[in-house]
Each structure stands twice: as C-alpha cells, then as structure tokens.
Amino acid sequence: MRLLTHNMLSSNIKGVTKGFPLKIEVEKVVEKQVEINHDFLRNIFPKIDWKAFSDAARTMGYVELPEQAPDPSVLESDLDFLTKFHHALLELHLEEGALVCPETGRKFPVNKGIPNMLLHEDEV
Amino acid sequence: MSYKIAQIRLVSSHPEVYEPCDDSFALVDALLSDRNNLLELKPMLCMEVGCGSGYVITSLMLMLGEEANGAQFIATDINHHAIKVTQETMEAHGVYAELINTDIASGLENRLAGSVDLLVVNPPYVPTPEDEVGREGIASAWAGGENGRSVIDKILPVAEKLLSKRGWLYMVTLTANNPSQICRQMMKKGYASKIVVQRSTVEESLHIIKFWKDNDIEADTNDVITNSKAVPLGIVDSVRSQIQRLSFWGSCDINTTTN
Numbered sequence: 497m498r499l500l501t502h503n504m505l506s507s508n509i510k511g512v513t514k515g516f517p518l519k520i521e522v523e524k525v526v527e528k529q530v531e532i533n534h535d536f537l538r539n540i541f542p543k544i545d546w547k548a549f550s551d552a553a554r555t556m557g558y559v560e561l562p563e564q565a566p567d568p569s570v571l572e573s574d575l576d577f578l579t580k581f582h583h584a585l586l587e588l589h590l591e592e593g594a595l596v597c598p599e600t601g602r603k604f605p606v607n608k609g610i611p612n613m614l615l616h617e618d619e620v
Numbered sequence: 621m622s623y624k625i626a627q628i629r630l631v632s633s634h635p636e637v638y639e640p641c642d643d644s645f646a647l648v649d650a651l652l653s654d655r656n657n658l659l660e661l662k663p664m665l666c667m668e669v670g671c672g673s674g675y676v677i678t679s680l681m682l683m684l685g686e687e688a689n690g691a692q693f694i695a696t697d698i699n700h701h702a703i704k705v706t707q708e709t710m711e712a713h714g715v716y717a718e719l720i721n722t723d724i725a726s727g728l729e730n731r732l733a734g735s736v737d738l739l740v741v742n743p744p745y746v747p748t749p750e751d752e753v754g755r756e757g758i759a760s761a762w763a764g765g766e767n768g769r770s771v772i773d774k775i776l777p778v779a780e781k782l783l784s785k786r787g788w789l790y791m792v793t794l795t796a797n798n799p800s801q802i803c804r805q806m807m808k809k810g811y812a813s814k815i816v817v818q819r820s821t822v823e824e825s826l827h828i829i830k831f832w833k834d835n836d837i838e839a840d841t842n843d844v845i846t847n848s849k850a851v852p853l854g855i856v857d858s859v860r861s862q863i864q865r866l867s868f869w870g871s872c873d874i875n876t877t878t879n
C-alpha cells in the first residue's frame with residue numbers, strides 16, 4: 497500500500513464520524529521505483545490532505561516533505577519538490593503493518609502490501 | 621490495430637477465485653473498443669470493483685500503456701484469495717495497481733468521492749437465492765440474489781458517489797438483471813448510458829453498459845425525469861430496444877458447470 501492510497505482510506509466502522517487519517521503502524525516498508533509523471537502529480541495535489549500525507553511519510557521514515565502544504569506554484573517550478581512528492585506518494589510501500597482507526601483504535605492489518613478493510617458483523 | 625491485453629497463460633488462479641470467462645472477455649472487449657475515447661478522457665484515477673483473477677484491470681493497464689500518462693489504478697475484491705491472485709497476475713505482466721481487500725469500496729468512499737474517472741465492474745450478477753449472496757468461497761463471485769441484482773444495486777450508489785464529473789462506468793449485466801431498468805434508474809441520477817458490447821452465449825446474454833454523466837439530464841429528487849434535450853432519453857430508449865432485439869432468455873445455470 498502506497499501513501500496515495502493511505503490518503504484515500506478512512507475507517508469505515510459503523511458510528512465512526514471521520515475516521516481519517518488512519519494511523520500507520522509500520523513493520524516493514526519497501527521502496528519501488530516508478531517513473532515520475534508531472535501531470536499526475538499536479539492533478540492529484542489538490543486532492544491530497546497534506547498533513548495526513550506528510551505525517552504518514554514521516555511515520556514511514558521519510559522526513560523530506562514540508563509539514564505545511566506548499567503553495568501549488570511549487571508544482572510548476574520546483575523539480576526538487578516534485579521528486580520528493582512523487583517518491584513519498586508513489587514509491588514508498590507499507591508492506592507489513594497496520595492502519596489504526598483514529599477513533600476506535602481498531603486495527604486494519606496490512607499484509608504483503610494489502611490493506612484488509614473488511615469489517616466484522618458488529619461493525620457494519 | 622490490436623493492443624496488448626492480459627495473456628491467459630500469465631493469469632494466476634486459485635480454486636476459490638473466478639477465472640476469466642465470457643463476461644470478463646466481453647468487458648475487456650468493450651474497453652478495447654473504447655480505447656481511443658479512454659485516452660482522450662485522460663483518466664487520472666481508474667478503479668475496478670471485484671477484480672477476481674485480475675484479468676480485467678491488468679488488461680486495462682496494458683491497453684492504455686504508456687499513453688495512460690501516469691494514471692493510477694486501484695482494485696478491490698471482497699475475497700482475499702482474489703486479491704492475491706490479482707497481485708500475481710499483475711506481477712506476471714509487469715503492471716501495478718493498488719489492491720484493497722474490502723466490500724465494494726468501503727473505506728474509500730469518503731476520500732475518493734468524486735475522483736474516479738474510470739470505474740469497471742463485472743459484478744456477481746447471476747440470479748440465485750438471496751442467502752447465497754456474499755457467502756464464503758467461489759459462489760460469491762457470481763451469486764447475485766433476486767434477479768441477480770443484490771450486489772449490483774449496492775454497487776450503483778457507490779459508483780455514483782465515486783465517479784468524477786467526467787467519470788465513466790462500464791458494467792457487465794445479464795438480461796435477467798433488467799438492464800434497461802438499471803439504465804432508467806441511473807438516468808434519474810443524471811447518467812446517460814449505452815450498450816458497448818452485447819454477446820449471447822448458450823447460457824446467458826451479456827451486455828456491457830457504459831454510463832456517463834450527461835449535463836442535459838437533470839437528476840431529479842422527485843424521481844421524475846426531466847431533460848432539456850431529447851437525446852438522453854433517446855439513448856435509454858435505444859438501450860431498451862437493443863436489449864429487446866438482441867437478447868434471449870438463457871438458463872443462467874453456472875452451478876452445473878462448477879459442481
């Protein structure tokens with residue numbers, strides 16, 4: 497699971513109001529290189545919750561992202577920023593660990609890179 | 621010109637995972653026939669609900685290829701074996717999608733709302749007793765409950781929520797699912813529709829229907845269809861007449877082939 501996906505996932509348990517962001521418990525992170533695409537990064541940027549994203553990156557051991565959401569103009573000019581944004585968003589994978597509901601503490605396991613968001617009967 | 625799609629010999633399998641079948645092939649054919657339009661759409665986020673063996677999502681990634689311009693792909697399945705098989709199928713083809721083991725898109729619905737540009741679904745659509753729906757094992761791959769609509773009717777509202785304004789949905793249906801009624805229902809939500817591929821086998825008559833948001837159709841809360849132009853209604857009418865013209869009733873008895 498990459499941080500792009502983490503940024504799109506919320507706790508889906510009945511009664512939970514926001515459920516976002518899910519806390520990350522890291523057992524194993526892997527990095528897989530993919531080609532950078534500036535258009536994608538520019539288009540996805542407005543949809544990213546920056547605080548959740550930069551916190552998640554730090555939890556995964558990557559500390560190069562600014563804590564505050566940068567001004568969108570950096571997407572046009574700042575190659576160094578684009579490279580870091582790309583790396584954190586699409587190249588870091590939570591391979592083993594868990595996602596933790598911020599309201600209930602319920603853990604959603606991540607095994608072999610796959611988050612399991614299935615609920616038990618009493619949680620639906 | 622032919623484009624790359626998944627190779628059957630590289631598609632992984634598991635006894636509890638749906639193998640690529642006529643419906644999977646028809647869905648991939650529908651996407652292939654619309655490939656140029658898909659490239660023009662320039663989807664940013666693409667998603668499959670119920671990826672099974674991974675044949676469809678892998679084919680989609682391969683046919684868009686380099687020209688996908690950085691598009692990202694997400695696939696879900698309720699069956700964890702299917703997720704694993706999809707992962708193997710994608711690896712064998714050198715492509716990557718984010719995989720999530722979940723019910724339809726549970727967990728993604730809030731943050732992904734209005735962001736999915738392309739959604740493809742080959743749902744469990746076979747009419748079965750209601751209690752066979754969502755059971756453990758391979759049955760949940762096809763068991764669709766009454767008129768085969770149980771899971772479809774859960775997926776449609778989620779699809780509406782996830783699709784972006786310019787988003788497209790491709791869905792497999794069977795005649796028994798009453799596709800023209802599905803189209804009318806989607807029209808009330810502002811979606812136009814058309815049949816992209818129609819295929820009859822001995823067992824079933826499949827339609828791959830494409831839905832897209834049409835601004836000329838005003839979604840109406842009173843369930844009254846209002847449209848400013850006659851075109852969208854015409855589209856649904858044409859879907860209906862095509863279905864009546866082309867389809868026939870087959871016995872959708874998949875069980876006999878799997879026992």
Ligand SMILES: C[S@@+](CC[C@H](N)C(=O)[O-])C[C@H]1O[C@@H](n2cnc3c(N)ncnc32)[C@H](O)[C@@H]1O
Nearest residue numbers: 638640644670671672697698699723724742761
């Ligand atoms: C007809 S199979 C299609 C598989 C594959 N997409 C293909 O076309 O070959 C339906 C798939 O949907 C999955 N499925 C059934 N109910 C689901 C649900 N509620 N949420 C997510 N996936 C579901 C099944 O596990 C199965 O893999």
